[in-house]
Amino acid sequence: MAPASGAFTVPPDALLRIAATRQRSCDLDLLHAALHSRRLVLFKALLARVGRGELPSAARAAFDRDWRLLELAESPAPAAARRLLDYPAVGGWIVDALNAPGPDGLTAALHPLGGIAVGTALRTGARLDTVLPTAGGRLVLPGVGAQDARAARVRIRSGPHGTLLTPVGNSARSVFLRPDGRGAGAGWSCLAVLPGSAGRLDDLGTGHTLVPDAAPRPDRAAWLTRWRAAIALLASADPWRAAEVTRLVRSVVPMTPAGGGASSGTLRAAPWAVHTALPDTARRFAEVLVHELAHSKLAVLADLVALHHADGSAVHHVPWRKDPRPLDGVLQGTYAHLALADLWSRVAERPGATPAARHVARARREEYRAQVADALTVLLDSRQLTEHGVRFAVSMKQHLTSLGRGSNSPYALSDSLSGDGDVR
Template sequence: MTIAVHELPAAELLQLAAGEGSRETAARLCDAERSKHILLLHAVIAETAQRFPAAHRELELAASWTALSIAQSYAPDTVAPVLAMPQLGAWAADCLLRLARSDGDSPELRACLADAGAFAAIACLRAGVDFDLLVASSDGVPALPVTGALTPAADGPARRAPAAVRGPVRLRGHGGRLELVTADVVLPVDRPRPITLTTRHAGLTLDLAVDCSTPSLDCPRHRRVESLDPVEIRRWAETLAGTWRILTRHHRADAEAISLVVRTLVPLMPEGSGSSVAATLPSAFGAVAASLPPDDLAMAETLVHELQHLKLCAVLELVPLIGEGEGEGEGDGAGPGPGPVSDDFFYAPWRDDPRPPAALLQGAYAFLGVTRFWRTQRRLLPAEQAVRGHAEFARRRAETLGVAENLLASGRLTAEGAGFVGEMARRLRAWRADEVPAEARRLGLSASFEHRTTWEVRHVLVDPAALHELAARWNARRPAALADRSWPPYRVRPADRRGLHPRSRLLTLRYADPARFRDLLGAENPSGTGALGLGPADAALLRDDLPAAAAGYLDALRRRPCGPEVWSGLALAVRGRRDDPAAAFLSRRVPLVSAVHTALHTASGETADPLALAGWLARGESGDVCGRYASSGGRSPGRTT
């Protein structure tokens, strides 16, 4: 089979880093991924032949490779899309993983390997080449990627049904006809008819195969839709048509790249809360998994977001951006956000769990695209929706720049990676000059601040020895002595993915869907209790009654230690008190105040007043034990002011 050597010119790499990239660059990435698929397929067959020769022989893997090679040589342009199928890349990666982990031949391994014949059969069908291959089956019925099980031909001659067969079956194609061949029957079957969603606008076509069946496209964190009925297919088609109009009219470069890169839609179930979800798999270049979004605009944002992930996955195959051993990959007043507080994990504003550098880069690159999307789209929305666009732009601009700057300071990037992320940061800094209406900016950055501070209290752990020393100083009425801003040391609790608190979702909904926000908040009792599980202080915070919110959170913390949501709520409620040193310190270093508060209660049962404690720490940080406070505006561990 024919493959080529692929390189990404430095100029094109910088264009991609800036969130741009031409149609030619997108095509270059697609070509490289197609060659990678061929190499992966060859590796699967060669590894099987070496380690499990019986399986290689009995599954006729050599015949599958030969048939695919013949089809490619006969009709290369027709077979190229088959070799680029995300199902092929994901299947090959899955097979190689199974081969690496397998101690011996097994039915499960063979079931996976048998799909080699299925991909060869698809290539031969499209090229018009006759074939006779073993393919995977479901209870004796041949199954092909995307389409699933094939069905007997309705107009074929009457034949007795085949006996149930376990394992692969023989599929024969000749003259454009398909036949299932077993020891006792030859049964005509219909050609595969996958569900395809096609929409055209302004000279560009979006053509997506819907895949509800290929196991290798399963997303670990989300449930797939097993099938789509006609009503659901129509809803998807209508949504994609509206989405495509938005993208082709106002985001032309993204639309051109999406039309080339995205080939498959994997429908997902929404989250239990009803929120839409989306994902990509690094091994499945060209596939986007998503639940049906609430509107066309949300789907447009999703496609841009997932396109960025796919582009970066392809770039990483050609250019190393993260140093070896870093795992697999994701000036607004908010600050860049927490930096690396351990050697291994970082804060990601779009996740609730700490992320390794490679995953952090994936997320930052995806949200570079999202930020660019809202930078344009916010000016095109009707007045009642404009706040959504402005708030999203302000929020994602600040968050993504912060992550880019933390990656640059991490020491985890290669030289190429530093150049790539540096260009990302340069573009984001330039966008800080773009004006955002004050109220939209406040709403976006408040949601960002609440997410960040909740994460910090949950995941940032202060050195126990330092906590012991600070507690002793507090009890002895001595200064906190925080003049060295690298002290106390921090580390991260890496695995603690609990999901968003309802208040976090509502803070985003406040600007994303104000009508829905008002309905949900109005359904809560005046006390703040109700179906959402909000406390009175949370309800006050969401209604912008900041004094009542602060009083509620302080009352809870004066009685006993509380969870991260209480501390982040208090920090948000007092954040605007710019002349209050205690409030300013709490807003910047909430995990330290929380940790000392808990340490005091653990040691002596004392529940210190949170603001008094924050004021004491603030005086220690400034080196002024006489009560004056002057913020240096510098960087604290894991945080930039």
């Protein structure tokens, strides 16, 4: 596996642009490079944990096999491998494995590594010939899809033109996968592409979920229809924000609604994944995408720049929560709500909006703006922000002040975020 890069420096102007929630392409390139470096560090930490000798011999042999497969899969095209290795669910899986309790927990947590290697080979065209165990007769390739093999083991043969999955003892359910993940054969289901983006609807249980897999399987058509409507709403009000969402979101992972209502979340170990119950409207889905994407951006930035030195004590109150929040939670929530204030400011000014629609959007903007203003006071009065954190908070405050005053951002955004859709 390629070595991790050295330390990353966030230029002062990039920090201010990210704080305003509307960064440039070069800023995103920095975040992606830092995330990949962090992912490689976690892989090496996992290798070190396994090397301490706590695994039973059979489990260690399986890990050694899968690790060799991953190295072989990556070697022909490291840049192509990067996209799979940086998939959100892979980050969540590594952290789970690092935190797994004892030998038995670690043994169970290591099972997805073989599927990660196969998914990587599919992207790079690497030649593999091996046999992998399934989990309950199912072979999962994170970020790609899942095979209902109905067998305990599957033979994997991959090359430049695709991958053949042959269930041992049940060859009638063999599947041939093209490099794009689409397959021919019984029992294969690939992840659906989120229209207009490079992301996937991870509705097959290949993602790292916040809750147990829901049954029955989510209504894929309903999810994709609502995604299209949400992106259309964003594009009509703020093409820049629509381009950001379609470029950055790598996966949408369906969740079971919490407490009878819609819910969403982001895992710090799995940036660029949006975990959510199906929002009931396009407007709500657009809000969820912008909100959770802000959490991802700040999660990656926080690994590069120390924004505060708080100890995690939950002593701060914010308008959007009844329970006290640690300072990091205040910062995360403030940033996500600023992105929503920015969104509704632009929805209010979109061409063709009716007076009634403008009124509703402005009311939403002012609601979020008031919440952010209160939380910024908490942050700036806490004396727990670092020098970088103060600059970040001040930039958030400046952007908040600019909303609703004609020009919605004090920052020039001359370069498009749309690019070619390839987010590493």
